[in-house]
Amino acid sequence: MKIDIITLFPQMLDSFFNSSIIKRAIDKNLVSVNFINPREFATDKHNTTDDRPFGGGPGMIMKPEPLFLAVESIRTDKSLTILLSPSGLPFKQKDAEKIVSSNEHLIMICGHYEGVDERVIDSIVDIEFSIGDYVLTNGALASAVISDAIIRLIPGVLGAGEKGIKDESFSTGKLDYPQYTKPVKFRNMDVPEILLCGNHELINEWRRKKSIEKTIKNRPDLMSDDKKND
Template identity: 50%
Template sequence: MKIDILTLFPEMFTGVLQSSILKKAQDKEVVTISTINFRDYSTNKHKTVDDYPYGGGHGMVLKPEPIFSAVEAIPHYEQARIIMLTPQGEKFSQKKAEELSKEKHLIFLCGHYEGFDERIREHLATDELSIGDYVLTGGELAAMVIIDSVTRLLPGVLGNEGSVETDSFSLGLLEYPQYTRPEEYRGWRVPDILLSGHHQNIEKWRKKESLKRTLLRRPDLLAEATLDQTDRELLKQIKRELENTD
């Protein structure tokens, strides 16, 4: 995969792109990530990239010329998904991460000030994404989140490919509780079922705990999750147990 990031602050990405999984993915040449300062494409002698909004109002708006020019200078940009980071965009999700991980080329537009000139949205961006219902000072942090989420899904990036399949949200549910050594810490023991070696019972316990955690913390996810008959029976059992503990 190739990823290009249009930003006014490329230095913000240095630590993130040169650490942990993102660095390993680039070292393995699974992904190539480049930052582009679109101020370099301003034709104004002062290198300005923003201006006052027509019709009046507070703040400044990003001009179309530098952003269009920066994108059009990227080879084969026409075949890329061009993603605008904006609070008005579709809320980013694991499903969207999986969709984007199948692409060959992603271009991220990191906004600032009061946002983008509408012509960038209408005639350049192919996608608009938001990472939540809040406002950041710029799109850089949102781009980092999405790039990390997408990159870890690429084949060969993670050491254990199976861990992707059991991540929270990957199956529409929150992940079950995890434990490691020691068996007992400060009087808190690892559940006996996980020490039993009975893999079928362990899988059933994990599914039940995943359903229970989702029901208690994110019941909205259950409406979209794909549940089979066994899952539905487990869910009924969980609800009965919770009612009996009230």
């Protein structure tokens, strides 16, 4: 998979894509990631990428020319162009799964200031995504979040850890069950005995019930009435 991120602040992303699992995925050529600064496509001598909104109002709006030219320089008929914006659809695990299974090339446009000219959205954006009901200073961090969610699903990225993907939070429609590791006793807190019994049928049933309990407590919106009664 190829990911192109159009951002005014590529330096914000350098350390993220050069660390841990994501860096190893890039080093193994499982994914390539490139940063494109729209200033390189500005059409005036000052490399202007923003201007005041028509009709008045606070802040600045990202101009259409640099974004159009940046996208057109890399877009193919196999590209999916995403705008990262607080006005977008909530990005969910199923979106990451669909993107990995259906796309070879992602273009992510990072919004900034008060947003982007609507003609960008109308003409060259396939879908808008938001990572939450809050506002960031720009979309660079959102591009890192979505990239991480997508890259870790690419076959070969997690290695042996891929076996657990199907049981993770949101992959099953519920949150993950509680997890424990050594030591068995820590500050008068014990690992539940059932996890030490060796009976995997009982362990799986305990995990299923705890997963439902945690989901009802923390994310009841994920649970249908049928699932709550399981």
